[in-house]
Amino acid sequence: MGLEFYDLTHPWGLGQPCWPYFADVEIVRLHNMSKSGVLTQKITTVMHSGTHIDAPGHVVPGTAFMDEVPLPNFFGTGVVVSIPKKKWEVITAEDLENARPRIRRGDIVIVNTGWHKYYGDNQHYYGYSPGFYKEAGEWFVEKKVKMVGSDTQALDHPLGTAIAPHGPGKPDGLLPHVCEEYLETTGRTVLEDFPEWEPCHKAILSNGILGFENVGGDI
Structure with a gap:
């Protein structure tokens, strides 16, 4: 039998729960497909989120x-x-x-x-x-x-x-x-x-x- 993997994380992303004094997670699309033909995103987050x-x-x-x-x-x-x-x-x-x-x-x-x-x-x-x-x-x-x-x-x-x-x-x-x-x-x-x-x-x-x-x- 091969290795078994388990995901022990909560979902992470925009609107995710944050500790009481941490800033919210921000995800901004700098380029999108309809305008630029490519997707580029800027993520701003506290490292201790999620x-x-x-x-x-x-x-x-x-x-x-x-x-x-x-x-x-x-x-x-x-x-x-x-x-x-x-x-x-x-x-x-x-x-x-x-x-x-x-x-x-x-x-x-x-x-x-x-x-x-x-x-x-x-x-x-x-x-x-x-x-x-x-x-x-x-x-x-x-x-x-x-x-x-x-x-x-x-x-x-x-x-x-x-x-x-x-x-x-x-x-x-x-x-x-x-x-x-x-x-x-x-x-x-x-x-x-x-x-x-x-x-x-x-x-x-x-x-x-x-x-x-x-x-x-x-x-």
Whole structure:
């Protein structure tokens, strides 16, 4: 039996969903068939739109950009694990340790929380998703996996990103009402439960582990 290929990407193009502070994708036809007899298009996009890979240089100064990552890093044993999660739930080290098939050293790991079914231009997908946080990032580093991906909006829980009052999201977060709702629902502030900005990003990328965000398709 030959190789089987699986597409783990969401459709990409004009009008596609974007993270809350990213500019929209623009596709302009500079030449079209009826006028020029040739089609030429100009695409303007943020590199982190749709399903994509984060290189270490995304968050760690002085580390590799995508063109500097050795090609062997993109090849290996892939494993997709199902860890169903609901609104704002955290993917823990225990979840990862108990996942089947077992995650092993050198694996390319994709975590299916089920959240990809909400992918779209909506705040539910971006502001209320489950996700990794510091503990998961440290677990991936200890396990020495090769790459990590998730079917959620980022490599970190949304309340550990600028959606909450972190980094460029200070002082109120990009989606303040989400932070207010978290307080009303849990009785705790976002910063009590998610005090660090993108610790999973920093843990894995600083150790040369690349990350996939917004995984979908055939997952």
